[in-house]
Amino acid sequence: MIAPDKDHAALANEFNKDEQRVDWHDETLWWVRQKRDNAVKKLPEWEELREAGSQIKNNVLGNLNYYLQQFETNAKANGVHVHWALDAKEHNEIVLDLLLSKGINKIVKSKSMLTEECNLNDYLLDNGVNVIDSDLGEFIVQLANEHPSHIVLPCIHKKKEEIGELFHQHLGTPSGNSDPIFLTETARQHLRETFLARKAALTGVNFAVAETGEFVVCTNEGNADMGAHLADIHIASMGIEKIIPERKHLGVFLRLLTRSATGQPITTYSSHFKKPRSGASIHIIIVDNGRSKQLGREDFRNSLKCIRCGACMNTCPVYRRSGGHSYHSAIAGPIGSILAPNLDMEKHADLPFASTLCGSCTNVCPVKIDIHDQLYKWRQVIVKNGHAPLAKNAALSVMTKILSSPVLYKVAGKLGRLTMKWVPLVVNNRFNPWYKQRELPEVPKNSFGEWYKKNRNHESKDK
Amino acid sequence: MSSRDELLKAVAENQPMNFPLPEIEFLDSECIYLAETFINVLTSIGGAVVLIENLMEIETYILEKFKKSDRIVTTIPAIKWMAELIPATSIPPHALSNVDFAIIDTHCAVAENGAVWVTEKGIVNRALPFICQHLAVVVNARDIVSNMHSAYNLIGTDDYGYGTFISGPSKTADIEQSLVLGAHGPRSMTIFLIM
Amino acid sequence: MKVGLFVPCYVDQFYPGAAIATLQLLEKLGVDVQYPSRQTCCGQPMANSGFEHLTNGCNELFIENFSGCDYIVCPSGSCVLHIKHHLHSEKNEVKAAGIRSKVYELVEFLTDVLKITNLEAKFPYKVGLHQSCHGQRGLHLSQMTELMAPAFSKPRYLLDMVSGLEIMPLDRPDECCGFGGTFCVAEEAVSVKMGKDRVADHIKNGVEYITAADLSCLMHMEGILRRQGSPLKVIHIAEILNGE
Ligand code: SF4
Numbered sequence: 049m050i051a052p053d054k055d056h057a058a059l060a061n062e063f064n065k066d067e068q069r070v071d072w073h074d075e076t077l078w079w080v081r082q083k084r085d086n087a088v089k090k091l092p093e094w095e096e097l098r099e100a101g102s103q104i105k106n107n108v109l110g111n112l113n114y115y116l117q118q119f120e121t122n123a124k125a126n127g128v129h130v131h132w133a134l135d136a137k138e139h140n141e142i143v144l145d146l147l148l149s150k151g152i153n154k155i156v157k158s159k160s161m162l163t164e165e166c167n168l169n170d171y172l173l174d175n176g177v178n179v180i181d182s183d184l185g186e187f188i189v190q191l192a193n194e195h196p197s198h199i200v201l202p203c204i205h206k207k208k209e210e211i212g213e214l215f216h217q218h219l220g221t222p223s224g225n226s227d228p229i230f231l232t233e234t235a236r237q238h239l240r241e242t243f244l245a246r247k248a249a250l251t252g253v254n255f256a257v258a259e260t261g262e263f264v265v266c267t268n269e270g271n272a273d274m275g276a277h278l279a280d281i282h283i284a285s286m287g288i289e290k291i292i293p294e295r296k297h298l299g300v301f302l303r304l305l306t307r308s309a310t311g312q313p314i315t316t317y318s319s320h321f322k323k324p325r326s327g328a329s330i331h332i333i334i335v336d337n338g339r340s341k342q343l344g345r346e347d348f349r350n351s352l353k354c355i356r357c358g359a360c361m362n363t364c365p366v367y368r369r370s371g372g373h374s375y376h377s378a379i380a381g382p383i384g385s386i387l388a389p390n391l392d393m394e395k396h397a398d399l400p401f402a403s404t405l406c407g408s409c410t411n412v413c414p415v416k417i418d419i420h421d422q423l424y425k426w427r428q429v430i431v432k433n434g435h436a437p438l439a440k441n442a443a444l445s446v447m448t449k450i451l452s453s454p455v456l457y458k459v460a461g462k463l464g465r466l467t468m469k470w471v472p473l474v475v476n477n478r479f480n481p482w483y484k485q486r487e488l489p490e491v492p493k494n495s496f497g498e499w500y501k502k503n504r505n506h507e508s509k510d511k
Numbered sequence: 512m513s514s515r516d517e518l519l520k521a522v523a524e525n526q527p528m529n530f531p532l533p534e535i536e537f538l539d540s541e542c543i544y545l546a547e548t549f550i551n552v553l554t555s556i557g558g559a560v561v562l563i564e565n566l567m568e569i570e571t572y573i574l575e576k577f578k579k580s581d582r583i584v585t586t587i588p589a590i591k592w593m594a595e596l597i598p599a600t601s602i603p604p605h606a607l608s609n610v611d612f613a614i615i616d617t618h619c620a621v622a623e624n625g626a627v628w629v630t631e632k633g634i635v636n637r638a639l640p641f642i643c644q645h646l647a648v649v650v651n652a653r654d655i656v657s658n659m660h661s662a663y664n665l666i667g668t669d670d671y672g673y674g675t676f677i678s679g680p681s682k683t684a685d686i687e688q689s690l691v692l693g694a695h696g697p698r699s700m701t702i703f704l705i706m
Numbered sequence: 707m708k709v710g711l712f713v714p715c716y717v718d719q720f721y722p723g724a725a726i727a728t729l730q731l732l733e734k735l736g737v738d739v740q741y742p743s744r745q746t747c748c749g750q751p752m753a754n755s756g757f758e759h760l761t762n763g764c765n766e767l768f769i770e771n772f773s774g775c776d777y778i779v780c781p782s783g784s785c786v787l788h789i790k791h792h793l794h795s796e797k798n799e800v801k802a803a804g805i806r807s808k809v810y811e812l813v814e815f816l817t818d819v820l821k822i823t824n825l826e827a828k829f830p831y832k833v834g835l836h837q838s839c840h841g842q843r844g845l846h847l848s849q850m851t852e853l854m855a856p857a858f859s860k861p862r863y864l865l866d867m868v869s870g871l872e873i874m875p876l877d878r879p880d881e882c883c884g885f886g887g888t889f890c891v892a893e894e895a896v897s898v899k900m901g902k903d904r905v906a907d908h909i910k911n912g913v914e915y916i917t918a919a920d921l922s923c924l925m926h927m928e929g930i931l932r933r934q935g936s937p938l939k940v941i942h943i944a945e946i947l948n949g950e
Contacts, residue, residue, distance in 0.1 A: 057893045064895040094854035106530035113523040132515035185685035208687045228686040270641045270681040270696025277638035278604050299659040313624035314678050323672035336518045344525030365882045369899045404886030407843035411852035431756030481894040486929030489720040496713050496722035500741050
């Protein structure tokens with residue numbers, strides 16, 4: 049993925065240089081959150097549905113080994129090929145081998161965050177395979193040579209004028225035309241040729257049913273189906289956590305997923321692939337890439353329940369005002385911040401701190417992942433593993449000393465208040481991040497403790 | 512050890528205690544105004560509903576909306592005199608790339624989200640409901656169920672090769688969240704609802 | 707009933723008025739309030755920064771100060787939440803558990819323990835109620851907009867008893883103000899932007915005073931308001947409820 053030298057705070061700082069753009073980004077995503085609220089309000093049983101979704105996923109985590117094998121057996125019986133990959137590298141090699149063995153050097157892809165995580169596109173390009181992302185949002189970020197900034201709305205950070213300009217440069221549309229209808233139609237015409245010409249299609253997997261060996265792919269655009277039904281070979285990449293036990297459980301998850309994601313009652317297409325059509329083949333790649341490790345982390349295994357709806361991002365006040373790219377990881381936002389440290393704790397040590405722990409994410413999560421509690425817990429783990437920024441370390445140990453000693457505290461408090469009162473420039477300067485855009489509190493003459501001593505200091509009230 | 516075995520071993524070592532599956536039957540709620548709800552939801556997501564009493568009436572719709580030169584196909588033998596019947600023998604999906612209007616058959620429809628459930632039985636060719644410019648689905652009002660739980664109850668253990676819920680025309684809101692109908696699949700979806 | 711008043715460090719140092727109002731209000735309601743003078747901090751700033759393992763000293767001190775009380779009341783939701791969830795003791799976990807179960811934020815103490823039904827208070831202003839996240843989503847002082855559940859609000863219930871006070875509806879009734887402890891300096895840009903947006907919502911809706919059951923949020927918003935030179939003021943809910 050993107051590996052910047054800058055941490056979330058620095059990238060967010062850059063994003064915030066254009067305040068109007070931040071407002072626009074915030075409003076756009078807040079609107080999606082509101083659509084979610086409206087959709088959810090129409091289901092009186094919403095909270096019970098979330099509970100059911102959560103419990104089914106808990107069951108999956110406890111029986112994953114069994115369900116994976118059950119799925120494999122059934123999928124094979126359906127005539128589907130099953131591959132296993134321990135990590136991103138192995139996943140990418142399997143894809144490449146499948147293509148090369150059929151002499152294919154062009155592939156059309158629909159949305160799959162797993163392939164983003166595995167950095168498949170770059171790998172294939174380096175090996176001479178041309179990849180086209182067919183989801184409109186992903187197609188756009190691909191043209192811009194960027195990565196998705198949101199798992200459901202990949203180019204939510206882009207304004208239509210910028211998209212119009214990209215289309216002008218790459219597809220020859222008239223300069224200055226940024227009408228979404230026109231641009232969508234252009235992409236439709238352009239990609240139709242691609243769909244008709246490609247012999248291989250790759251899709252993600254939303255749910256894989258152990259009981260039947262089928263898997264479900266959800267899209268609004270119909271691009272996963274256009275790719276899969278026109279290609280000779282359909283490769284489907286899935287993380288091990290995509291398994292659900294029975295077909296009837298799809299009822300629960302399909303009701304939860306899109307209401308949470310965009311406020312639609314269901315995606316336009318929820319396609320169940322069970323057997324290959326005659327003359328074509330289906331290959332499923334089941335990928336671990338750190339998931340079994342996360343499964344072993346008691347405090348964090350719940351993150352594997354995620355169904356990638358994106359609701360936690362839309363509701364996150366920090367995500368809305370820092371943009372998906374500030375998370376420098378394939379999956380942004382609150383859920384990304386609890387998944388990423390599992391893969392590389394040092395590189396992603398900043399992410400669990402990119403939150404106020406307000407808890408809104410946990411409340412919208414359709415499978416009830418305790419996201420903000422996990423952020424808190426990751427902070428503890430990261431600090432204990434020595435990945436806290438040095439300055440923070442020193443400042444906090446001084447603070448701890450003061451706050452655990454009543455005497456030191458009183459002295460420090462007095463000094464603090466006096467400093468602020470008499471030499472305001474010492475504290476109120478540009479090196480104090482608080483003071484950059486905020487005033488410090490006005491300093492009272494006395495602390496409450498001092499006031500109390502003066503006014504209530506009789507035996508019965510103070511021990 | 513193969514990657515498969517290594518992966519399964521790691522999972523076995525790390526997975527938590529079993530947690531029982533919840534009962535979900537209670538979620539299968541009754542709804543009295545099935546057809547009305549279905550129509551309301553579907554039209555709110557960009558679909559159209561045409562009420563008919565019998566299949567013959569579809570012809571009027573075709574004559575009104577399409578030109579003689581348009582390629583109109585169906586998978587329903589009963590109306591093969593008004594549209595080209597897609598043969599059950601497999602034809603390459605690419606041969607359907609110029610279809611303007613496709614009329615297909617469904618198993619059931621879902622009131623809560625305006626979706627129809629179709630399998631290869633009703634669509635014959637998997638590509639058909641996606642590659643056509645406009646899609647129509649014949650739904651019998653009797654076959655509307657209230658929600659997804661009821662739908663899966665009805666689907667049961669059906670051994671389809673491929674099935675999909677379709678809910679409205681293909682769409683995208685990827686450009687600044689403005690909704691555009693007709694992304695990669697059909698530009699419109701019409702339900703012929705037999706009352 | 708013996709109530710220990712817990713005044714968090716920053717309230718003690720910067721907002722003694724809110725602590726005095728809390729004390730006076732409780733006394734007015736006939737509660738025997740004690741203020742253990744050796745108190746400092748609950749340890750939250752360290753814990754939220756990932757240094758929970760360094761909070762033992764704070765915890766032991768807290769237990770020592772408050773073990774003798776029937777209830778512990780504090781005018782700051784986030785500190786209460788921290789004590790409730792994270793106060794432990796290697797020396798005496800039973801005592802720690804006792805503390806966790808008897809610590810209350812002021813508003814919930816008034817509505818759930820004292821169960822007050824009226825107040826002699828007057829505050830003739832247009833007030834915006836800021837739902838501090840830790841009080842709301844952590845302590846459930848009010849219903850959260852994300853959930854599909856019946857609405858309620860304990861702070862609102864109390865504010866409705868104050869004569870002359872008009873509560874102004876907000877566009878985003880429970881969005882975070884962006885304070886977030888060390889977040890406010892570590893993520894300065896986003897923190898400030900969140901604060902500005904929150905304040906703008908109150909201004910847009912004609913608010914004269916922003917109130918909350920948590921001074922950390924108010925301190926943050928006040929810092930922004932004063933920098934903007936805004937006439938809008940912040941006031942802790944205890945000061946309104948204690949108002950003449
Ligand atoms: S963590 Fe929950 S809310 Fe966030 S994307 Fe996953 S399922 Fe959705």
